[in-house]
């Protein structure tokens with residue numbers, strides 16, 4: 001198991017380097033353009049929420065709210081903006097069992113999956129998309145139209161297994 005995953009982990013920090021994410025950059029100018037394209041009003045809180053998620057992939061809503069509190073943003077404003085950004089597919093919400101929902105940028109064409117460490121609860125990205133796709137059931141009739149796959153793998157990360165401290 002471990003050997004299989006090692007080759008596909010994008011990094012061991014649980015944080016994707018934003019430079020690796022194609023197409024979307026965090027500059028406000030870019031966000032303004034993208035927001036308008038998606039039909040969302042450009043507001044300062046919205047830009048701030050986007051910038052936080054861009055810098056902290058797999059962040060939960062509470063954490064975003066804590067980071068923006070000093071800038072005078074209420075929890076409700078943060079939550080409302082996260083919902084709005086998810087609704088226009090700018091953010092992706094991932095919902096691991098027994099954990100708060102996590103947010104990351106939605107990058108077109110990238111529907112990577114996640115590994116979560118049962119012990120430290122850090123989330124890692126994995127590129128297992130094609131393998132997983134191949135296992136998606138082909139519905140035999142038109143009752144169900146599959147338009148996405150969201151897979152969570154559970155395990156224990158190397159730091160937790162070896163007792164290493166992580167950041």
Ligand SMILES: [Zn+2]
Nearest residue numbers: 117120157160
């Ligand atoms: Zn761990």
Ligand SMILES: [Zn+2]
Nearest residue numbers: 104112114125
């Ligand atoms: Zn991710």
